[in-house]
Amino acid sequence: MSFVALRIVLAVLFIYAGMIKVVNVEAFADQIDNYRLLPYLINALAAAILPWLEIVCGSLLLLGPWRKGAALGLAVLNVMFLIAVTSALARGLDITCGCFSLADAGMRIGVTKLVENILLTAGAFIVYYRTLLVPLKSLVQA
Amino acid sequence: MKILPKEAVRQSLFIVLLSAVLGLLVNFFHPHGVKMAMNRPSPRYAADAALAPELSPVHVEGREDDPVDEPAVTGAPIFISKQQAKSLLSEGRAIAVDARLGADYTAGHIPGAINIPYDDLYQYSERLETLPKDKWIVNYCDGPPCDLGEMLAYELINMGFQKVAIYEQGFDEWKDSEPVEKGGQ
Numbered sequence: 618m619s620f621v622a623l624r625i626v627l628a629v630l631f632i633y634a635g636m637i638k639v640v641n642v643e644a645f646a647d648q649i650d651n652y653r654l655l656p657y658l659i660n661a662l663a664a665a666i667l668p669w670l671e672i673v674c675g676s677l678l679l680l681g682p683w684r685k686g687a688a689l690g691l692a693v694l695n696v697m698f699l700i701a702v703t704s705a706l707a708r709g710l711d712i713t714c715g716c717f718s719l720a721d722a723g724m725r726i727g728v729t730k731l732v733e734n735i736l737l738t739a740g741a742f743i744v745y746y747r748t749l750l751v752p753l754k755s756l757v758q759a
Numbered sequence: 760m761k762i763l764p765k766e767a768v769r770q771s772l773f774i775v776l777l778s779a780v781l782g783l784l785v786n787f788f789h790p791h792g793v794k795m796a797m798n799r800p801s802p803r804y805a806a807d808a809a810l811a812p813e814l815s816p817v818h819v820e821g822r823e824d825d826p827v828d829e830p831a832v833t834g835a836p837i838f839i840s841k842q843q844a845k846s847l848l849s850e851g852r853a854i855a856v857d858a859r860l861g862a863d864y865t866a867g868h869i870p871g872a873i874n875i876p877y878d879d880l881y882q883y884s885e886r887l888e889t890l891p892k893d894k895w896i897v898n899y900c901d902g903p904p905c906d907l908g909e910m911l912a913y914e915l916i917n918m919g920f921q922k923v924a925i926y927e928q929g930f931d932e933w934k935d936s937e938p939v940e941k942g943g944q
Contacts (some may be wrong), residue, residue: 640765642786647795651904661793666782673778686770689763693771712904 620747627740628679631691634717635671640721642668652705654674668692678744688741695738702726702734709759778850799903804881805924809849810895836923837910838900844869844897844926853895853924858907861944865894869899869933877907880914887918895922902929 638645644662650657664708677687698716705712705726714726716733724730760874785788788793837849847853848871855872857864864874874888875883895913898908912925926933 639785641791642789642793643791647799650799653904656797657799658795660796661795662783664793665786668780668783669785670775671780673774677774680879683770683774685764685767686772686774689767689771690774710904753938 618745623740624678624744624748627691627737627744628675630737631671631675631694634659635668635675637717638664638668638717641687644719645715647720648713651710651712651715652700653708653710654704667694683751688745692738692741692745695741697733699734699738700728706731736754753754799868804840804843807843808845809837810839810852810924835918836916836925838927839897839924841926841928841937843935844899844924844933847895847897847924853897853922854891855897855899856890856899856908856911857927857930858911859905859930861902862929865932865944867939867941868930868937872899872940874944875911877911877914880911886935887915890915890920892920892922895924896920897924897928899926899933902931903927903930925938 642664643722646657648662649652649655649660649664655663666705671694673691674687677683678691701724702714712726714724714730716724716730718724761827763808841904844853844855847868848855855869857868857874859874859875860876861874864872864876873886875886880887883884898911899910900907900909900916909925909927912923915923
């Protein structure tokens with residue numbers, strides 16, 4: 618069942634992305650700050666909280682309880698990431714993404730990152746749609 | 760069919776709350792936790808003594824936790840503040856080098872600065888060779904996240920320069936309070 622596979626892949630990806638950032642919150646804060654979108658204090662708060670949001674949402678999506686809330690959370694997170702990367706690209710910033718790596722040599726944002734973000738966002742919305750709006754059960758019944 | 764069921768919204772709010780508590784708590788005890796500050800912390804600046812005329816340069820690594828009066832480590836540029844850059848330049852003990860592109864330099868730069876765009880370094884080898892070895896070279900870019908000044912500084916160190924400084928907060932900070940020169944290249 619491809620939807621279940623999509624859900625698992627997305628959940629594992631986000632757990633992984635979150636765990637990488639938890640290791641060095643300071644470096645992650647610098648990366649968020651490089652986007653020059655928000656004041657530093659808000660970026661610092663985001664750096665502390667975002668990784669856990671990714672881990673918690675990913676875990677719940679994987680395990681089951683509160684799956685609806687987790688699916689909603691992931692969809693919103695993905696849209697936020699997509700907006701951040703798009704705006705950074707539009708402003709011509711040459712920065713690392715801060716997505717799946719904290720290294721300075723990590724992947725720089727560019728068209729590839731944008732496509733990756735769009736795919737992830739699409740995936741998150743499919744999961745949201747399937748989890749909340751048209752669960753397979755209802756399809757079977759209909 | 761509701762696009763945003765109440766149940767999902769309620770759950771997600773709890774998830775945000777849980778993550779916030781977890782995140783802030785872990786960050787508080789984390790060795791690499793982030794400091795909740797209004798401004799991005801900048802690397803520690805070299806002690807003024809490191810820039811004193813009678814001394815050979817003392818090198819202090821930015822962002823490291825080693826004390827500033829650590830013995831001299833050669834082969835690394837030092838980070839300096841606007842105040843330090845200002846006094847070095849006004850005393851004629853330093854040359855400012857603008858590592859940004861020519862267009863940025865023309866639009867405005869630190870008075871007296873030489874433009875050596877790091878991105879086109881090979882085109883400016885003549886200018887690199889004319890830099891004095893007995894003066895401090897103060898490299899700068901716009902300020903974070905631009906690191907062209909820092910890259911150029913390391914290049915100069917590789918070329919054998921000893922008195923190499925990085926004014927990391929760069930032109931963005933400078934232009935707010937100090938005189939600016941326009942044009943030239």
